[in-house]
Amino acid sequence: MTVELSRRRLLASFGAVAVGASAATVLVERTASASDAVPSDVVPFRGAHQAGITTPAQDRLHFVAFDVITDDRDELEQLLRRWTLAAERMTRGEGAGPVGAVDGLPDAPPDDTGEALGLSPARLTLTFGVGPSLFVDADGRDRFGLASRRPEALADLPGFAGDRLEDAWSGGDLCVQACADDPQVAVHAVRNLVRMGMGVVRVRWAQLGFGRTSSTSDSQATPRNLFGFKDGTSNLRAEETAELDTHLWAQESDGAAWMAGGSYLVARKIRMTIETWDRTSLKAQEEIVGRDKREGAPLSGGTEMTAPVLGELPPTSHVRLAHPQSNNGVRMLRRGFSYVDGADSLGRLDAGLFFLAFQRDPRTAFVAVQRRLAASDALNEYLVHVGSALFAVPPGPGEGDFWGSTLFA
Amino acid sequence: MLLRARALALPSVLLAAALGASACSSADATASGARVGVTAGDGTCELTATSVPAGVVTFAVQNTGSQVAEFYVYAADGTTILSEVENVGPGVTRELVVELAAGTAKTTCRPSDGVDGISTDLTVTASGALSATAKPSLAQAVEQYRGFVAEETAALLAGTEAFVAAVKDGDVAQAKALYPQVRTHWERIEPVVESFADLDYSLDAREDGVEPGTQWTGWHRLEKALWIDKSLTGMTPVADQLLADTEDLVGRIPSIELSPSLIGNGATALMEEVATGKVTGEEERYSRTDLWDFQANVDGARAAYDALAPALKDADPGLATTLESRFAALQAKLDALKQDDGFVLYDDLSKAQVRELADAVDALAEPLSNLTASVVNG
Numbered sequence: 001m002t003v004e005l006s007r008r009r010l011l012a013s014f015g016a017v018a019v020g021a022s023a024a025t026v027l028v029e030r031t032a033s034a035s036d037a038v039p040s041d042v043v044p045f046r047g048a049h050q051a052g053i054t055t056p057a058q059d060r061l062h063f064v065a066f067d068v069i070t071d072d073r074d075e076l077e078q079l080l081r082r083w084t085l086a087a088e089r090m091t092r093g094e095g096a097g098p099v100g101a102v103d104g105l106p107d108a109p110p111d112d113t114g115e116a117l118g119l120s121p122a123r124l125t126l127t128f129g130v131g132p133s134l135f136v137d138a139d140g141r142d143r144f145g146l147a148s149r150r151p152e153a154l155a156d157l158p159g160f161a162g163d164r165l166e167d168a169w170s171g172g173d174l175c176v177q178a179c180a181d182d183p184q185v186a187v188h189a190v191r192n193l194v195r196m197g198m199g200v201v202r203v204r205w206a207q208l209g210f211g212r213t214s215s216t217s218d219s220q221a222t223p224r225n226l227f228g229f230k231d232g233t234s235n236l237r238a239e240e241t242a243e244l245d246t247h248l249w250a251q252e253s254d255g256a257a258w259m260a261g262g263s264y265l266v267a268r269k270i271r272m273t274i275e276t277w278d279r280t281s282l283k284a285q286e287e288i289v290g291r292d293k294r295e296g297a298p299l300s301g302g303t304e305m306t307a308p309v310l311g312e313l314p315p316t317s318h319v320r321l322a323h324p325q326s327n328n329g330v331r332m333l334r335r336g337f338s339y340v341d342g343a344d345s346l347g348r349l350d351a352g353l354f355f356l357a358f359q360r361d362p363r364t365a366f367v368a369v370q371r372r373l374a375a376s377d378a379l380n381e382y383l384v385h386v387g388s389a390l391f392a393v394p395p396g397p398g399e400g401d402f403w404g405s406t407l408f409a
Numbered sequence: 410m411l412l413r414a415r416a417l418a419l420p421s422v423l424l425a426a427a428l429g430a431s432a433c434s435s436a437d438a439t440a441s442g443a444r445v446g447v448t449a450g451d452g453t454c455e456l457t458a459t460s461v462p463a464g465v466v467t468f469a470v471q472n473t474g475s476q477v478a479e480f481y482v483y484a485a486d487g488t489t490i491l492s493e494v495e496n497v498g499p500g501v502t503r504e505l506v507v508e509l510a511a512g513t514a515k516t517t518c519r520p521s522d523g524v525d526g527i528s529t530d531l532t533v534t535a536s537g538a539l540s541a542t543a544k545p546s547l548a549q550a551v552e553q554y555r556g557f558v559a560e561e562t563a564a565l566l567a568g569t570e571a572f573v574a575a576v577k578d579g580d581v582a583q584a585k586a587l588y589p590q591v592r593t594h595w596e597r598i599e600p601v602v603e604s605f606a607d608l609d610y611s612l613d614a615r616e617d618g619v620e621p622g623t624q625w626t627g628w629h630r631l632e633k634a635l636w637i638d639k640s641l642t643g644m645t646p647v648a649d650q651l652l653a654d655t656e657d658l659v660g661r662i663p664s665i666e667l668s669p670s671l672i673g674n675g676a677t678a679l680m681e682e683v684a685t686g687k688v689t690g691e692e693e694r695y696s697r698t699d700l701w702d703f704q705a706n707v708d709g710a711r712a713a714y715d716a717l718a719p720a721l722k723d724a725d726p727g728l729a730t731t732l733e734s735r736f737a738a739l740q741a742k743l744d745a746l747k748q749d750d751g752f753v754l755y756d757d758l759s760k761a762q763v764r765e766l767a768d769a770v771d772a773l774a775e776p777l778s779n780l781t782a783s784v785v786n787g
Contacts, residue, residue, distance in 0.1 A: 069768055106442070106465055106506045107670060108782030199735055199772025202764075 041120045041181075045088040047396040048261050049249065052125030053333065053358050054238035056217040058179040061209030061337040061354065062186040063267065064194065065172025065389055066201040068134065073144040077408050079200045083128075083193055084402035093121035096192035113195070115188050122182035126189055128403040129265050129391030132156055134173040149407060151256035153264055153361040154392045160374035162385065169269045169387025172204045177265070177356065179335075183210070205387070207269065209337025209354045216335055222296060222304065226272055226338050226351055227382070229289050230296030233304055234323070236333040247331040250360055258406035261395030263358040266366040269339075269387030272352040277382045288378040290317030316378040322369060330365045332357040352383075362390060442466055442506075447518065449497065450474040454518030454527035463511040463533050470494055471502040476520045482507050483515040486664060487528075489604050495521070510666045511535040546720040547669045547784065554672045554716040558598050561709075562659050565594035569655045576631060576648040579641050588635065589693075589701035589751060592628060596705030597712070599682060600675035601665060608658050612651065615694070626650050629695075636695035669717060673781030676713035679706045680774035688767045690755040700752035703766075704743055710777065711736055717784050724787020728776060735773040742769045 043051045068076055086096045095101055097111025104110050135150035137143055176193055180186040187208075194203055213225045214232030218239050225231040236247055245251070252260040277285070286292050290299055290313045298308030298319060313320040324331050335358065340351040359365035374380070394404050442465030446457035451474040470480045481493045482505065491514070492507040511533050519526030568591030575583040595602060595613070603609045610618075612627040619625040626647055634644050665671075686692045687703040714721075714732060722729045742765055746753050758766075 069772075105782045105786055106467070107673075107785050109778045195775065198775040199731075199738075199768075202768045202771075 041123055042092055043121075043123050043125050045091045045126075046398060046401075048398075050125075050127050050262070050393060050396045051091070052127035052177055052179050053248070053263060053335070053393070054216060054244065055123070055125050055179070056220050056238070057212040057214055057335055058123050058125070058186075059181045059210065059212060060179065060183040060186050061212075061356075062178045062183075062190045062206065063209065063354065063356070064176050064178075064190050064206040065131070065204045065267075066174040066176075066197065067204045068143075068173040068200065069202050070200045071143070073408075075200055076144065077402075079197055080128075080404050080408070081402045082196055084397060086192060086196060087126040087128075087189070087403070090116075090189045090192065091121060091124045091126060093119075093124075096189075096196065113188065113192055115191075116185050119182055119185055122180040122185040124178065124180040124185050124189060126193075127177040127179075127265075127393060129175045129177075129393040130404060130407065131172045131174065131389060131391050133171060146407065149256065149258060151250070151254070151259050151392055153250065153254065153256070153259075153363060154390065155363055157266070157362070157388060157390050158367060160370050160385065162374055162380055162383075163388070164384050164386055165388050166386050169205050169207075170389055172389050172391070174201060175265070175267070175389065175391045183208070207339060207354050207387075209339045211338040213336045213338055213353060214334040216333060225353055226274065226340075227277055227285070227289070229285075229291060229293055230304065231336075232334050233291075233296055236331045243331065244333075247360055247365070248333050248358055254361065256392075258409070259392060259394060263333075263360065263393045264362050265391045265393050266355070266357050266359070266362055267387070267389045267391070268355040268385055270353045270355050271350070271384045271386050273382050273384070274349045274351055280382075287314045287317060288382075290314065290319030314378070316376050318373070318377050318379045321372050321377050327369050327372065328364070330359075330368060332359040332365050332369075358393065444469060447471065447480060447516070448473055449478045449480060449518040451476065452527070454516075454529060456516065456529050456531075459529060460532040460534060461509065463509055463535055466507055466509050468494075468505040468507070468516070469502055470497055470505060470518075472497045472499050474520075475499055479519045479521055479526075480505060481517045481519070481526070482509075482531075483517065484666070485513045485515075487515045488607070489665070490606055491604075508668060508670050509533045510668060512666075544720065546723065547717075550669055550672060550716040550720055550784075551667050554713060555667055557712045557716070558601055558662065558667075561594045561598045562662050565591065565598075566655055566659050568594055569652055573648040573652045576641055577645050581635060581639065581641060584631070584641070585635050585696070588628075588632060588696060589698035592698075593701055593705040593708075595628070596682075596702045597709040599706065599709065600678040601662065602658055604665065605658060605661055608654055608661075611654050612658070627654070632693065632695045669720070670781050670785050672713045672716055673784055676710040676717075676780055677774070677778050679710040679713070680770065680777055682706050684767070684770050684774055688763065688770055690758075690763075693755070697754040697756050698751070699755040700743070700746060704752065707736075707739060707743065710773075714777070714780065717780060720784045720787065721780065725779075725783040728779060728783055731776050732773070732780070735769075735776065739766075739769040739773050742766055 043055050045051060070076055089098075090096055095112030099111050101110045101112040101114030101117055132150065132154050134143065135146050135154075176190065178186040178189045180189070190206070212223055214235050215222050215237070216235060217237055222230040222233050236243060238244075248263055250256070250259040250262045250264070254260075280288070282293060286299060290308065291297060292299065296304040298306060298313065299317070300309035300312035308319055308323065310320050310323055310325055320326060334356070336353050336355040338351070339354045340349060342350055344350045357366055394406055397403060397405065443458070443461045444467045445461060447468050447470040448455045449470060449472050453474075468480065468482070470478070472478045476499065478497045479493060479495045480497065482491045483489060484491050491509070492505055494503050494505045497503045509531075514531040514533055515528055516531055517526040517528045568587065572584060572587040572591050575587055602612075613629065614625060614627055615629050616625060616633065628651065630647050631644060631651065634641055683703055683706045687699050687706060690697070690699050692702050693699045714736065718729060743752075746758070746762070
């Protein structure tokens with residue numbers, strides 16, 4: 001009864017029996033198309049770095065930030081151990097618990113919620129981080145005896161000109177970034193982690209995203225954001241191994257040894273004023289961005305991948321200001337998603353960019369770039385930053401490790 | 410009220426869709442009890458067996474008809490709903506798992522439009538297997554919980570008599586003072602009283618739950634008179650009905666066959682009431698005395714837990730430790746909101762306070778949902 005059945009094995013058993021009910025038939029059809037590439041839909045969970053950073057960006061996001069509501073360090077650590085095992089199982093396409101959605105005792109609620117039964121693992125990655133408030137609370141209290149281990153790079157983000165941050169979209173003691181090619185797989189993972197965490201953590205805020213807005217690998221075409229422009233052309237990519245150590249992965253020499261192999265994640269919820277942007281002329285849009293809309297080529301000439309000649313771009317264009325050459329060569333790995341939260345009270349699209357960027361040190365990367373952008377970027381007229389959070393993303397768990405085990409060691 | 414007619418048996422019901430059913434059969438997960446196939450067609454309702462051994466029984470309800478169907482399992486009295494599955498669409502099979510005691514039961518297939526269904530009597534034979542009350546600690550649990558229900562029932566009746574007298578005297582102040590206190594006794598045993606769907610409706614319906622063509626009666630009708638209309642004019646018949654229905658209820662309660670799983674699932678159901686009706690402030694929309702009900706539901710869940718605790722401590726001491734600390738944490742949050750003899754009004758709670766209550770409810774309700782399985786299988 002407690003045999004671990006992977007979703008793929010369940011599929012096989014579905015195929016073996018004559019399934020008459022319509023729901024099951026639909027299930028089989030759906031899975032057959034989703035699981036053609038069997039090995040490639042599982043992203044390894046364990047390793048030197050956490051998955052979900054240099055992993056080629058998936059299509060869907062469910063991001064969740066938590067408050068820790070226990071004062072008991074052991075209780076928190078136990079949750080992280082249970083979460084890690086559940087996360088590993090789910091990334092393999094199995095249930096959150098060891099028994100699964102339908103194989104448990106009839107009198108007990110299942111240890112997996114079941115909506116991912118029969119679905120492909122969909123390249124699910126679950127990436128875990130800890131926020132500054134885990135180390136010390138607003139009153140400066142050392143909550144779990146971790147204050148001395150707070151990395152210097154995990155300095156609270158400063159305010160930026162034009163910020164209109166809301167508590168409802170900001171901060172968090174912990175975060176989990178769930179990415180998958182199937183939204184139901186990502187939602188399933190977050191739902192089950194939230195359920196397991198009740199009494200120890202509570203959801204502070206969460207964000208669904210669709211349509212990756214960056215490529216994180218040479219194998220991916222550059223996608224478009226909701227402004228209709230290609231985004232992330234000069235992103236840091238998985239293939240740039242040497243650059244990753246310089247710009248992405250925290251090093252032991254950076255100070256916090258427990259973070260070696262980890263990275264720092266800045267999350268910003270950036271609302272776009274879609275309707276006014278849509279009334280802007282094509283020429284103006286291209287001058288604001290600094291690229292042409294059709295190909296994504298810099299306005300200084302060439303094709304999408306041609307390096308821009310910054311001096312030939314409009315001085316307040318986004319590409320010119322955000323380019324590494326304007327920022328001491330600093331680079332980030334951007335991994336954001338578009339979001340649409342329906343419509344606001346005026347009937348306007350409540351939409352924008354859920355910006356996610358991983359970097360070795362936010363003080364010299366995101367903070368430096370955002371200061372420049374906040375001061376001069378022509379895009380600011382069409383953007384409002386409404387949410388902000390910062391997390392230290394520990395190195396990947398090795399065999400037997402758990403999320404954050406180097407921090408709690 | 411009123412997760413309508415979901416009552417005692419609800420949390421034990423597995424509404425397994427066809428998806429779940431297929432997976433079960435391949436995984437042989439339901440080998441632990443009898444299975445009865447039910448074919449519900451247009452004007453037909455056929456069961457593969459009309460005699461089952463006592464214990465866990467799984468009904469696989471297949472709708473071969475053209476309309477959405479419902480399937481009910483009633484206790485021996487033919488009116489107390491033990492469990493139900495609704496919205497079984499044409500062509501769909503759903504499973505219903507229910508624990509039946511030896512004796513008789515009744516099943517009914519019914520189209521969703523409310524017309525009379527087709528009933529079948531079921532014989533439930535005593536079986537040596539899975540008689541949960543065979544364990545002494547569980548037999549004790551049943552006796553302890555029966556005592557709790559009897560005490561609360563007596564207090565509910567006495568309180569209702571006093572409340573009804575105040576209403577009939579036109580004593581608004583006294584009636585308002587008694588209202589949340591008396592309802593405490595209802596809310597403590599809510600899963601038990603809700604198993605009588607007719608009385609749950611006449612006693613505890615909210616205004617938007619009143620079915621067209623029927624009169625709105627019961628506690629919430631009088632709540633509206635007291636807090637919104639601020640007048641008891643014309644309320645005497647409602648008050649008389651309240652008392653008559655309560656007396657009827659008190660008379661019926663001894664017929665309920667309590668079992669460890671009913672008690673455990675009752676605890677879960679009470680926390681579900683808190684999570685969906687009380688922490689959201691939906692129960693007492695006029696009086697705003699939701700926290701009285703909140704406390705009473707928690708009291709009821711605690712009493713059910715206390716009855717099962719000796720058995721649970723044998724079966725799963727870790728779960729017992731968790732539940733006790735979570736009960737204590739929730740009670741501490743409630744204690745902080747006490748005022749005079751009762752609580753602050755729901756409208757006086759800040760958003761942050763509501764959120765903290767909701768977090769504490771989730772923290773308890775999630776592990777509590779494993780109570781029944783732990784004691785029944787432990």
